[in-house]
Amino acid sequence: MNGKTSARWPRSLAIFAALLLSGCNLEVLNPKGSVGLSEKSLILDSTWAMLLVVIPVIALTLLFAWRYRVSNKRATYLPTWAHSTTIEIVIWVVPSLIVLYLAILTWNSTHELDPYKPLESNVKPIDVEVVALDWKWLFIYPDLGIASVNQLEFPVGTPVNFRITSDSVMNSFLIPQLGGQIYAMAGMQTQLHLIANEAGNYAGLSANFSGPGFSDMKFRAIATSSAGFDAWVKQVKASSKQLDAAVYLGVAAPSEKDPVQYFSHVDSALFNNIIAKYNNGNVRSMTAPDRDMKGM
Numbered sequence: 001m002n003g004k005t006s007a008r009w010p011r012s013l014a015i016f017a018a019l020l021l022s023g024c025n026l027e028v029l030n031p032k033g034s035v036g037l038s039e040k041s042l043i044l045d046s047t048w049a050m051l052l053v054v055i056p057v058i059a060l061t062l063l064f065a066w067r068y069r070v071s072n073k074r075a076t077y078l079p080t081w082a083h084s085t086t087i088e089i090v091i092w093v094v095p096s097l098i099v100l101y102l103a104i105l106t107w108n109s110t111h112e113l114d115p116y117k118p119l120e121s122n123v124k125p126i127d128v129e130v131v132a133l134d135w136k137w138l139f140i141y142p143d144l145g146i147a148s149v150n151q152l153e154f155p156v157g158t159p160v161n162f163r164i165t166s167d168s169v170m171n172s173f174l175i176p177q178l179g180g181q182i183y184a185m186a187g188m189q190t191q192l193h194l195i196a197n198e199a200g201n202y203a204g205l206s207a208n209f210s211g212p213g214f215s216d217m218k219f220r221a222i223a224t225s226s227a228g229f230d231a232w233v234k235q236v237k238a239s240s241k242q243l244d245a246a247v248y249l250g251v252a253a254p255s256e257k258d259p260v261q262y263f264s265h266v267d268s269a270l271f272n273n274i275i276a277k278y279n280n281g282n283v284r285s286m287t288a289p290d291r292d293m294k295g296m
Helices: 002-021 034-067 085-112 226-237 245-252 270-276 288-293
Strands: 126-133 136-141 146-149 151-155 160-166 171-174 181-184 190-194 200-206 218-224 261-263
Touching (some): 126 151, 126 171, 126 181, 126 270, 136 151, 136 245, 146 151, 146 226, 151 226, 160 171, 218 226, 226 261
Parallel strands (some): 126 160, 151 218
Antiparallel strands (some): 136 146, 160 190, 171 181, 200 218
């Protein structure tokens, strides 16, 4: 009976671990864009650096507890011990070097991954205006005069310049596999620059709790070929819906689990008007002092 019980333990632990991991989303560690790759490298480098302290501390804690247990009569007993130069050097120099390394890493990555920094590319970027609503995402393509709800499409290898705001509570825009996360705030506009290195249908989501419909505030970010993007634009322009100020009021009304919608024409001033209505008619961009609130 005891043998059967012991045999079940490894299997039970494996099932328990699988259940725990089933809720994990590891898309951040499977990036498909240059920004996402840089962020993955930053996460791993920081983790390895911190493990240089964590692992030895855990191991030494267990070792000391075992070696200096009461029943171990062979352990050296030094009741008057007060100082060790070797120990002092180790506990000060090693952490100092790690902190210095992390400081340099943080400085470099902060500038490299600044979401306001345009991506270097020989390809002309695409501009997209993003509006966080309750509980959906509106994407406006100002240069194309079209818009969509809960679907973002762009060509592979083409930088996408996002201008982001909210027409509701503060929210957060995130496409885990492409990198970047930045807040969407009413009356303000933030910026984000992303690029997809390979074609794919990527998950986009809200990373900031914003009410009862938050869990379903998701969209698809589709990176496709230039021909595929042109076909999508043509499909959107064939839609009978047009997004003017009156129609926008209906789109902006709180709703959950909204299907994808296309608009063949958009009021060119719509995005700026959404921001301006919270600022007495003035459009406000985030300035340097404000940007300490933005996501990485």
